[in-house]
Amino acid sequence: MxxxxxxEIIANxxxxxxxxxxxxxxxxxxxxxxxxxxxxxxAFVLSGLWGEADAVHMALLxxxxxxxxxxxxxxxxxxxxxxxxxxxxxIRPERAIHDLFGxxxxxxxxxxxxxxxxxxxxxxxxxxxxxxxxxxxxAFLPTEGEGLHRIAVGPVHAGIIxxxxxxxxxxxxxxxxxxxxFGYAHxxxxxxxxxxxxxxxxxxxxxxxxxxxxxxxLTFSRAAEAALGIDAPPRAHWLRALMAELExxxxxxxxIGAICNDGGFALMLAHCAILRERILRASDAGFGHRLxxxxxxxxxxxxxxxxxxxxxxxxxxxELNRGFPQLVELYDNTASLxxxxxxxxxxxxxxxxxxxxxxxxxxxSGRDFxxxxxxAYPPYDQLAFDVPVxxxxxxxxxxxxxxxxxxxxxxxxxxxxxxxxxxxxxVDLVPRAGEGVALVEGFRGDILVWLQLGDDARVRRCHxxxxxxxxxxxxxxxxxxxxxxxxxxxxxxxxxxxxxxxx
Amino acid sequence: xxxxxxxAVQGTQMFLVVLLAPFVTGLIRKMKARLQRRQGPPVxxxxxxxxxxxxxxxxxxxxxxWLFRAAPYLIFAATWVAxxxxxxxxxxxxxxxxxxxxAIVALLGSTRFFLTLAxxxxxxxFGGIGSSREVMIASxxxxxxxxIIFSLALLARSTQLSTIAEYMxxxxxxxxxxxxxxxxxxxxxxIAENSRIPVDNPATHLELTMVHEAMVLEYSGRHLAVxxxxxxLKLLLYISLIxxxxxxxxxxxxxxxxxxxxxxxxxxxxxxIMACAALAIFETTIAKMRVFRVPTFLGxxxxxxxxxxxxxxxxxxx
Numbered sequence: 136m137x138x139x140x141x142x143e144i145i146a147n148x149x150x151x152x153x154x155x156x157x158x159x160x161x162x163x164x165x166x167x168x169x170x171x172x173x174x175x176x177x178a179f180v181l182s183g184l185w186g187e188a189d190a191v192h193m194a195l196l197x198x199x200x201x202x203x204x205x206x207x208x209x210x211x212x213x214x215x216x217x218x219x220x221x222x223x224x225x226i227r228p229e230r231a232i233h234d235l236f237g238x239x240x241x242x243x244x245x246x247x248x249x250x251x252x253x254x255x256x257x258x259x260x261x262x263x264x265x266x267x268x269x270x271x272x273x274a275f276l277p278t279e280g281e282g283l284h285r286i287a288v289g290p291v292h293a294g295i296i297x298x299x300x301x302x303x304x305x306x307x308x309x310x311x312x313x314x315x316x317f318g319y320a321h322x323x324x325x326x327x328x329x330x331x332x333x334x335x336x337x338x339x340x341x342x343x344x345x346x347x348x349x350x351x352x353l354t355f356s357r358a359a360e361a362a363l364g365i366d367a368p369p370r371a372h373w374l375r376a377l378m379a380e381l382e383x384x385x386x387x388x389x390x391i392g393a394i395c396n397d398g399g400f401a402l403m404l405a406h407c408a409i410l411r412e413r414i415l416r417a418s419d420a421g422f423g424h425r426l427x428x429x430x431x432x433x434x435x436x437x438x439x440x441x442x443x444x445x446x447x448x449x450x451x452x453x454e455l456n457r458g459f460p461q462l463v464e465l466y467d468n469t470a471s472l473x474x475x476x477x478x479x480x481x482x483x484x485x486x487x488x489x490x491x492x493x494x495x496x497x498x499x500s501g502r503d504f505x506x507x508x509x510x511a512y513p514p515y516d517q518l519a520f521d522v523p524v525x526x527x528x529x530x531x532x533x534x535x536x537x538x539x540x541x542x543x544x545x546x547x548x549x550x551x552x553x554x555x556x557x558x559x560x561x562v563d564l565v566p567r568a569g570e571g572v573a574l575v576e577g578f579r580g581d582i583l584v585w586l587q588l589g590d591d592a593r594v595r596r597c598h599x600x601x602x603x604x605x606x607x608x609x610x611x612x613x614x615x616x617x618x619x620x621x622x623x624x625x626x627x628x629x630x631x632x633x634x635x636x637x638x
Numbered sequence: 639x640x641x642x643x644x645x646a647v648q649g650t651q652m653f654l655v656v657l658l659a660p661f662v663t664g665l666i667r668k669m670k671a672r673l674q675r676r677q678g679p680p681v682x683x684x685x686x687x688x689x690x691x692x693x694x695x696x697x698x699x700x701x702x703x704w705l706f707r708a709a710p711y712l713i714f715a716a717t718w719v720a721x722x723x724x725x726x727x728x729x730x731x732x733x734x735x736x737x738x739x740x741a742i743v744a745l746l747g748s749t750r751f752f753l754t755l756a757x758x759x760x761x762x763x764f765g766g767i768g769s770s771r772e773v774m775i776a777s778x779x780x781x782x783x784x785x786i787i788f789s790l791a792l793l794a795r796s797t798q799l800s801t802i803a804e805y806m807x808x809x810x811x812x813x814x815x816x817x818x819x820x821x822x823x824x825x826x827x828x829i830a831e832n833s834r835i836p837v838d839n840p841a842t843h844l845e846l847t848m849v850h851e852a853m854v855l856e857y858s859g860r861h862l863a864v865x866x867x868x869x870x871l872k873l874l875l876y877i878s879l880i881x882x883x884x885x886x887x888x889x890x891x892x893x894x895x896x897x898x899x900x901x902x903x904x905x906x907x908x909x910x911i912m913a914c915a916a917l918a919i920f921e922t923t924i925a926k927m928r929v930f931r932v933p934t935f936l937g938x939x940x941x942x943x944x945x946x947x948x949x950x951x952x953x954x955x956x
Contacts, residue, residue: 286763286846293855294843307770308929397847399839399926405674471836472925619767620929623844 154570155361159205174222180491184228185598186236217243236262278304297633308618320637328597344635349382350577352431358586359433361571371435386578398475417451435561476531480625493580495536500528506576530628566592601635648732659870660684669918691863709756710864720745727902730892738797757853768852778936785943819946826939828876881909
């Protein structure tokens with residue numbers, strides 16, 4: 136029997152709003168569960184699950200047809216059928232919805248708080264507000280067995296990294312279970328977004344996860360443009376792609392160095408850091424900010440490139456093309472390093488598929504998905520590039536995917552600099568109400584932004600879904616059976632965002 | 639007169655190692671930084687760090703016992719005594735006759751005993767992890783060390799370090815395979831004992847991968863200063879030990895004049911700098927190994943030591 140396609144299931148629901156570019160449908164509880172079964176059977180991929188004061192939404196992706204849609208289930212009663220009980224990737228988003236809006240997923244297996252650490256003074260801040268309860272300590276999942284001991288790590292770490300708590304249950308060195316506890320970097324982004332004019336909202340979006348500021352601003356701007364029914368000028372599209380690739384380069388190089396450093400090979404970090412610094416300086420010279428923050432806005436970009444700046448970027452390319460292959464050789468020829476990375480933290484391809492893991496995590500475990508290729512948003516429809524995929528799923532595979540992506544990004548930047556079209560870089564916005572959704576490939580994976588604008592083009596509701604939502608849980612799975620001392624290496628190879636998924 | 643001179647030589651050596659120890663740590667850090675194309679902190683930074691730590695308050699866990707407070711001083715004292723027994727620039731050590739190589743190993747073993755106890759004392763999880771890993775490493779490093787001592791003692795017919803050093807200086811040594819094996823083995827043990835890459839990473843900030851650092855994670859202020867100084871001292875001890883056993887050139891023989899001692903001191907400095915350079919280059923070119931690879935690494939050291947001893951019997955025809 137052929138699985139019902141995405142459109143067939145939700146076309147029974149009523150199309151609501153004029154969400155662009157993908158439709159949004161209102162569904163009832165039965166259809167909601169049918170979709171959940173579609174997730175379970177692998178027909179669709181859950182791409183986002185978020186709440187509103189009187190409804191829950193989910194973004195789904197049809198793996199076969201490449202269609203994307205948003206399904207909305209009104210839940211005035213504050214209850215909705217749990218998807219997490221059928222499809223585990225939905226568990227954490229459901230817990231977040233419960234914390235923020237108070238909607239109860241019926242049948243959920245896990246309703247412990249996720250973002251709410253009892254420090255807000257209020258419960259369900261975005262729904263029906265209730266006074267905070269006297270906090271009971273967070274109940275970690277129980278582990279039983281002889282010789283098991285628990286190791287609590289974080290949220291304050293010895294290094295300068297983001298806050299997150301990891302609870303290991305180990306038998307000597309072997310990890311039996313890892314449980315993550317996040318929410319320490321919660322900033323209330325969804326609430327802060329409410330009522331913001333587009334320019335300030337774009338700035339806030341660029342600060343959800345600092346290392347992906349370009350990707351976030353780009354996703355938000357694309358969603359805003361879709362909502363307003365406008366399109367950025369061609370030159371703006373190309374400049375955005377240029378920034379996105381520079382960001383990807385800088386982050387991948389930082390990651391490759393940091394992974395090797397966690398394996399005790401500081402030499403690689405030193406070399407990668409130099410190349411990364413060159414990229415940041417070239418970005419500063421080209422776009423006025425080392426991380427290119429606030430350069431992308433709805434309607435276009437704020438800065439333009441002149442020939443002198445383009446020359447600087449070309450110089451950067453020459454340097455990277457010369458320096459990077461030597462680093463790849465260094466990585467490939469250091470046997471002691473390979474001994475650490477090969478076989479460590481292997482992620483099962485089936486899990487990567489189930490969770491719809493984006494970015495290098497998914498692509499290192501056989502999930503051939505790249506938003507730049509799948510949805511070919513401009514200018515990627517006119518650029519030639521490969522999407523590297525591997526099946527081995529270990530730390531080494533994730534390093535190699537990054538290496539290949541660096542090479543692809545270098546080639547992309549070259550194409551962009553060669554074929555950069557002329558013209559304006561920004562169009563004026565016409566304020567109107569609307570609804571838009573956008574999916575953009577950041578360096579970690581696909582970032583989803585769903586945006587509702589009011590009549591004055593102020594943000595009514597905005598949800599920013601970091602790729603890490605569906606990557607963090609996989610770390611728990613990948614680390615099982617590894618040893619405690621290898622966790623930092625595996626964690627670094629995942630390099631998920633704390634800030635992005637804590638919202 | 640001879641006694642006064644011997645006392646002077648012994649005293650100078652004793653204080654020289656303590657004074658030089660932070661310099662060695664600083665020099666290795668500087669060399670590693672330069673190899674990684676970084677500027678790196680000044681060579682004298684470890685001295686400043688020690689002074690800074692000395693001036694700081696001690697933060698103690700509520701449940702820390704007397705052992706936790708006493709351990710740093712015990713560790714430092716035992717390490718210092720062991721270091722005072724190793725000839726640096728002159729072989730004629732006054733204290734040398736009171737303890738031999740086996741005593742040095744025992745002294746270092748007792749420092750480890752106190753350090754692992756202190757690591758577990760507060761009950762923090764990282765201290766426990768560090769202690770258990772340290773003991774795993776030690777249980778393999780110590781037998782290897784003993785094997786090395788056996789082969790050297792069989793050669794020099796003594797376990798006294800001064801006697802062995804003098805024997806090594808004499809022309810009757812010659813080229814021996816045993817010495818080569820013992821040298822490689824001792825270097826491997828030294829790397830493991832001093833928590834260097836690839837066994838441990840002294841520069842890491844990752845709590846979960848630490849061995850030595852995990853055990854001293856709870857220490858602060860003067861306690862930490864004393865422990866760090868003891869750590870530096872131990873590294874210098876191993877460098878001095880390897881230098882006096884396998885490269886004894888320039889070492890002033892017993893009863894030599896001031897001139898010989900001056901030459902010895904210069905040679906000693908040169909040996910230290912070369913050892914630091916070798917260690918820095920080695921650590922830069924290799925990644926840290928998996929925790930469970932360490933037994934293989936130290937097993938190789940043990941086998942080399944054993945092989946050295948066996949070869950000695952074979953070549954002598956029993």
